[in-house]
Amino acid sequence: MAGMPTNQRDQVMLVVGIVGILGAAAYWNFVYTPKAETLATQEARLEKLDQTNNRAKAMLARGTVEQMREEAKVLSDNLALIRTLIPAGNEVPALLDQILAAARRVGLEQDSFVPGAVVRGETFDTYRYRFSFNGTYHQIAEMLTAVGSLRRIMAPVGVSLTPAPQGSSRLRVASGQQVLSANFDIQTYVLRAADAEDGGTP
Numbered sequence: 001m002a003g004m005p006t007n008q009r010d011q012v013m014l015v016v017g018i019v020g021i022l023g024a025a026a027y028w029n030f031v032y033t034p035k036a037e038t039l040a041t042q043e044a045r046l047e048k049l050d051q052t053n054n055r056a057k058a059m060l061a062r063g064t065v066e067q068m069r070e071e072a073k074v075l076s077d078n079l080a081l082i083r084t085l086i087p088a089g090n091e092v093p094a095l096l097d098q099i100l101a102a103a104r105r106v107g108l109e110q111d112s113f114v115p116g117a118v119v120r121g122e123t124f125d126t127y128r129y130r131f132s133f134n135g136t137y138h139q140i141a142e143m144l145t146a147v148g149s150l151r152r153i154m155a156p157v158g159v160s161l162t163p164a165p166q167g168s169s170r171l172r173v174a175s176g177q178q179v180l181s182a183n184f185d186i187q188t189y190v191l192r193a194a195d196a197e198d199g200g201t202p
Contacts, residue, residue, distance in 0.1 A: 085153045086124055086189045095154055096129065099186060102146035108135040108182075109171050116185065124189045128157075133182045134169040137161070140182045152188065159184040 103110060116128030133140065144156050164179040171179050 083191070084151075086191055088191055091152065092127065092188065092190060095150060095152055095188070096186075098150060099131070099143075099147055099154065103133055103143045105146075106135070106139045106142040107171070108133040108139050108143055109169055111181065121189075121192070124191050127188050127190055129186045131182075131184055131186060134164050134171060134179055135182070136177050137180060140180060144184075147186065155187045156184045157187050 100110065111132035111134055112130070113132075114130040116130055119126040133143070135143075140161065144159070147154050147156055160183045161180050162183075164181040169179045
């Protein structure tokens with residue numbers, strides 16, 4: 001055949017060249033191309049996962065911020081409500097007058113009134129006032145109900161009812177009713193001065 005090498009060395013070189021070309025073609029078809037396709041598929045999958053993770057992180061960040069804002073609003077609303085229920089120091093005398101007025105309105109007889117010790121707190125102070133009234137069971141219940149309906153926190157605590165000693169009261173009651181002696185504390189909370197100056201009172 002024309003053009004074919006005639007000596008052994010050239011024939012060997014030709015065979016080696018053909019084998020090399022066939023090997024390169026086989027590597028391209030059976031090794032490189034499948035691996036390249038696999039790598040491309042994996043890269044596309046990784047890119048998609050990365051995009052999904054980024055979207056999830058963004059959604060989580062938005063949710064966390066919104067949740068924190070909602071919680072902060074709830075706390076702020078609760079604090080505002082508490083501040084409307086807790087009197088300022090200068091309101092206490094007027095509130096005590098309301099209690100005494102409620103007692104007179106239902107016909108109770110005031111026996112004693114003793115201011116208690118003030119318990120200092122970080123945000124507000126606790127005040128107690130010891131009251132003693134004489135009257136019937138229903139009169140005492142009406143007065144305590146009136147105290148509970150005040151717009152500020154004025155809580156009756158330690159309520160004690162005992163029969164009034166004979167001759168200790170000038171109240172006139174209906175037949176079958178008994179005059180009782182009611183002893184209890186009125187407990188209220190007053191904002192500290194710094195909190196009141198910061199807008200703690202309405």
